[in-house]
Amino acid sequence: MASALLKSSQPGSFRPPGKQLIISIFVGIVTALVCLLLIKGPTAFISEERTTKYEGISEFEAIKILNEFYAKIDVTHLPPIMEPVDLEEVDLLEILPDIDKYPLIVPPVKDSFSIEIASSPEKAAPLGSVGASYNRWLVEMAERFNKMKYVKKGQPVSVSLRSLPSGLALDYIVSGKYLPDAFTPSNALWGDILKDRGVPHKLLAERLTGNVAGIVLEQSKYADFVAKYQEVTVANVAKAVNQGAFVMGYTNPMVSSTGANFMMSMLMSANPNNPLSEEAQTEYARFQNNIPFVAYTTLQMTEAARSGVLDGFVFELQQFVNSPELKANYVFTPFGVRHDNPVYALGDLSRDKIELLTLFISFCRYPEAQSLATKYGFNQNDSYKGLDKIKGQYIPEAQKLFKERKSGQRESMAVFVVDVSGSMAGAPLRFLKRSLIQGSKTISYNNFVGLVQFSDQVQIAVPISRFDLSQRSLFTGAVNNMSSGGGTAMFDALIVAAKMLVDAKAKRQNVKPMIIVLTDGESAQGHTFADVAPMARGLKIPIFTIGYNANLKTLKEVSAINEAASFEADTDDIVYKMQSFFNAEM
Numbered sequence: 121m122a123s124a125l126l127k128s129s130q131p132g133s134f135r136p137p138g139k140q141l142i143i144s145i146f147v148g149i150v151t152a153l154v155c156l157l158l159i160k161g162p163t164a165f166i167s168e169e170r171t172t173k174y175e176g177i178s179e180f181e182a183i184k185i186l187n188e189f190y191a192k193i194d195v196t197h198l199p200p201i202m203e204p205v206d207l208e209e210v211d212l213l214e215i216l217p218d219i220d221k222y223p224l225i226v227p228p229v230k231d232s233f234s235i236e237i238a239s240s241p242e243k244a245a246p247l248g249s250v251g252a253s254y255n256r257w258l259v260e261m262a263e264r265f266n267k268m269k270y271v272k273k274g275q276p277v278s279v280s281l282r283s284l285p286s287g288l289a290l291d292y293i294v295s296g297k298y299l300p301d302a303f304t305p306s307n308a309l310w311g312d313i314l315k316d317r318g319v320p321h322k323l324l325a326e327r328l329t330g331n332v333a334g335i336v337l338e339q340s341k342y343a344d345f346v347a348k349y350q351e352v353t354v355a356n357v358a359k360a361v362n363q364g365a366f367v368m369g370y371t372n373p374m375v376s377s378t379g380a381n382f383m384m385s386m387l388m389s390a391n392p393n394n395p396l397s398e399e400a401q402t403e404y405a406r407f408q409n410n411i412p413f414v415a416y417t418t419l420q421m422t423e424a425a426r427s428g429v430l431d432g433f434v435f436e437l438q439q440f441v442n443s444p445e446l447k448a449n450y451v452f453t454p455f456g457v458r459h460d461n462p463v464y465a466l467g468d469l470s471r472d473k474i475e476l477l478t479l480f481i482s483f484c485r486y487p488e489a490q491s492l493a494t495k496y497g498f499n500q501n502d503s504y505k506g507l508d509k510i511k512g513q514y515i516p517e518a519q520k521l522f523k524e525r526k527s528g529q530r531e532s533m534a535v536f537v538v539d540v541s542g543s544m545a546g547a548p549l550r551f552l553k554r555s556l557i558q559g560s561k562t563i564s565y566n567n568f569v570g571l572v573q574f575s576d577q578v579q580i581a582v583p584i585s586r587f588d589l590s591q592r593s594l595f596t597g598a599v600n601n602m603s604s605g606g607g608t609a610m611f612d613a614l615i616v617a618a619k620m621l622v623d624a625k626a627k628r629q630n631v632k633p634m635i636i637v638l639t640d641g642e643s644a645q646g647h648t649f650a651d652v653a654p655m656a657r658g659l660k661i662p663i664f665t666i667g668y669n670a671n672l673k674t675l676k677e678v679s680a681i682n683e684a685a686s687f688e689a690d691t692d693d694i695v696y697k698m699q700s701f702f703n704a705e706m
Contacts, residue, residue: 182658183622189647189655190619193612198573198581201597205589206561212295215558215699217692219298222284226262229278235476236280237262238293238300240377242438243329243461243498244283254442257329257496258304261484270479272472279480286310287375287700293319299467302477304328306377306436306459309384309515316516320467324474325481327460329493332501333378334452336440337432341366342451345432352453354382355389357432358403361410368411369421369433373522375700378434381456383518385507395514401521429683438497458506533568533584533624533631535617537610538602539639539668541575545604548640548668555689555698556599556638562702563587568631570620571598574613575606576645584624610639612646614678618659634684635663636701642674649677656681666701668694 177185225246228234237258245255259281266278284292286305292298294317302324303310314321335352337345342352345366349356360366371379383404387395390403421433436459440452463481465474483489493499536556540549563569569591570584581598585591614635621633643649656663662684665675669690679686689697 177654177658179658179660182655185655186615186618186622186659189615189651193578193615193646195616196577196579197583198579198598200582200594201601202590202593203597203600205592205596206557209561212291213297215695216292216295216297217696219282219292221692222282224280224282226259226266226279226281228280229266229276232276232278233272233472233476234278234280235301235473235480236282237302237304237463237477237480238282238284238289238298239304240286240289240306240461241283242306242331242436243304243496244281246283251439251442254438254496257493257498258484260492261489262480265480265483272476277476279476285375286377287372290314290317291696293466301467301469301473302463302465304461304463306331306461307333307381307457308460308462309377309380309457311462311464312515314464314466322465322469323462324465324477325463325485328463328481328484329461329490330499330502331436331438331459331461332454332504332506333381333434333436333456333459334440334454335432336435336446336450336452338450341431352451353389354385354455358386358389358407362406364410367429367431369430370411371421371434374519377459378436380515380519381459382434383522384515385456387514387518387521388507396517396521404521437500441497441500454501454504454506456507458504531566531568531628531631532564533621533628533633535570535572535584535620535635537613537617537635537637537639538571538573538599539575539608539610539637539641540573540602540604540606541608541641542605543608543640544668549602549604551694552638552668553599553602555695557596558695559698559702560587560592560595562699568624568628569595570617570624571595572613572617572620573598573602574609575604576609577606578609578613578616580616580620584620607645608639608641608643609646610637610643611648611652612643613637614652614656614663615647618656618661621661622659633661635661637663637665637675637678638668639665639675640668640670642670649674653677653681664701666694666698 224236225244228236239258241249242251242255243258245252245259247256249255262279262281270277282300289303289305290310290313293300293303293314303314303321305311308323308326311321311323335354335357337352345352345356345360348365349360357366357368361368370382373379373383384395386407387400387404390400391397394400421430421435434455435446435452437452437454440446440450463477465477469477490499538552538556544552560569565587567587568584569582569587570580571582573579573581581602582591582594587595614637617635621635625631625633656678660682662682663678664684665672665679665686667675667686667688670688672686672688676686687697687701
């Protein structure tokens with residue numbers, strides 16, 4: 121019916137772009153970008169030199185250096201200030217940045233009747249992003265579709281496209297702040313969350329193009345694993361991790377399709393009939409207790425793997441086949457549900473929009489379009505049928521379980537290190553304070569939190585204590601009373617935070633320590649990166665850095681010491697990113 125209503129303004133009936141046109145454009149793109157791929161690689165892996173430089177520093181030696189550094193720093197304690205705590209839940213509508221923060225990567229044709237699609241990045245990456253040379257298949261299809269110049273009732277029609285990680289897109293959709301006409305995540309688990317959240321939707325395509333998630337093992341580790349456990353399965357991975365024979369990492373199931381798939385596969389392997397049973401939850405908690413960290417992004421996960429920290433991690437096959445270094449040295453084994461990029465119509469779409477969306481789906485399914493997808497790494501393992509027994513209705517509850525059990529049986533112990541130097545005056549500090557207050561609402565009460573602020577001096581604003589209502593009140597008071605001025609002694613502040621954690625951890629062994637740095641610039645006073653890096657490596661305390669309108673080079677180096685994440689934020693999205701980070705890590 122759609123093809124009868126929508127006709128091309130050019131002579132002839134509807135057909136996809138010719139094979140020669142696809143090939144010529146594809147070759148042109150690959151030729152232009154292959155040099156960039158060879159120079160930078162598909163992912164920004166940590167160099168071997170950086171990851172091995174500090175391995176000789178023992179924890180004992182690191183603590184000795186820490187104490188020597190700390191003795192030379194003039195540390196002051198701010199008087200405690202208690203202020204009322206806002207116990208209301210975080211309002212997504214309030215903290216999400218305007219959707220223009222993530223501009224359309226394919227705009228609609230001028231004066232056309234158009235539909236807008238929100239897509240996961242592996243098939244719709246913005247130009248300039250990591251992997252853009254092979255993550256833009258859907259972008260090409262949308263642009264080609266628009267060039268066909270279809271018309272409906274005398275009016276041109278077109279497709280527009282916006283790139284959003286699946287978890288972020290879901291937050292926008294659920295909050296009502298942004299509702300595209302259609303949503304195409306990596307897998308169908310997100311559709312179950314739409315249903316759980318009461319978002320009107322209709323599945324228009326179970327598969328736009330094929331992909332699978334998998335467990336990636338270094339070749340020698342793979343051989344050892346198969347010799348001991350016969351085959352690579354989620355259940356066997358859990359067994360190996362819990363026996364201490366294997367170090368595994370996976371991506372955050374709150375935002376990552378692969379992470380959500382792995383989490384549900386883990387729970388299903390423990391109890392196929394009831395993945396939220398006490399038995400399954402206990403097994404999952406055991407597994408989490410032996411996980412070094414859950415990566416916020418796939419890039420962070422692959423960096424950690426390259427540094428030698430992990431024996432295995434999770435990945436999508438399309439990304440794997442486009443990573444020559446990984447493909448040459450690692451083995452990929454599929455797991456869980458397939459990642460076939462379903463398409464959902466959202467809200468109460470008109471019949472005309474449904475017809476246009478249906479036509480675009482058909483356009484993407486034509487053999488020549490799928491051939492192009494295959495060249496970009498999709499459709500590589502159609503023989504894998506995937507699990508059809510994962511009960512998607514459990515996903516929302518499983519995500520809550522991750523929030524509660526993400527540290528296993530350990531409690532998190534974090535010290536926030538906040539830049540209050542002169543460059544933070546005005547809007548930067550105002551938004552940073554707001555992000556800390558809003559984000560702290562998602563920190564679990566059973567965690568431990570402390571707060572250090574720094575300019576050219578270092579001040580302990582809140583000593584480490586359990587984040588109960590009293591500590592939340594002290595944290596709120598300290599943040600609200602921050603004022604800016606002076607220089608930037610970031611590494612002195614890191615030393616003070618590390619000293620607080622080492623002393624507190626000595627009294628409470630079974631905790632997961634971390635430092636979270638929020639700054640807009642590089643350190644200009646006091647100790648340097650070269651001073652702190654060997655000590656930090658020996659202490660094995662991950663240092664997460666959040667650069668606020670900052671040059672991230674130094675911050676990425678700081679976070680890379682112990683395979684933590686480094687984020688970039690600005691006034692538009694600092695509040696949301698902080699809230700998301702706390703929700704995942706604490």
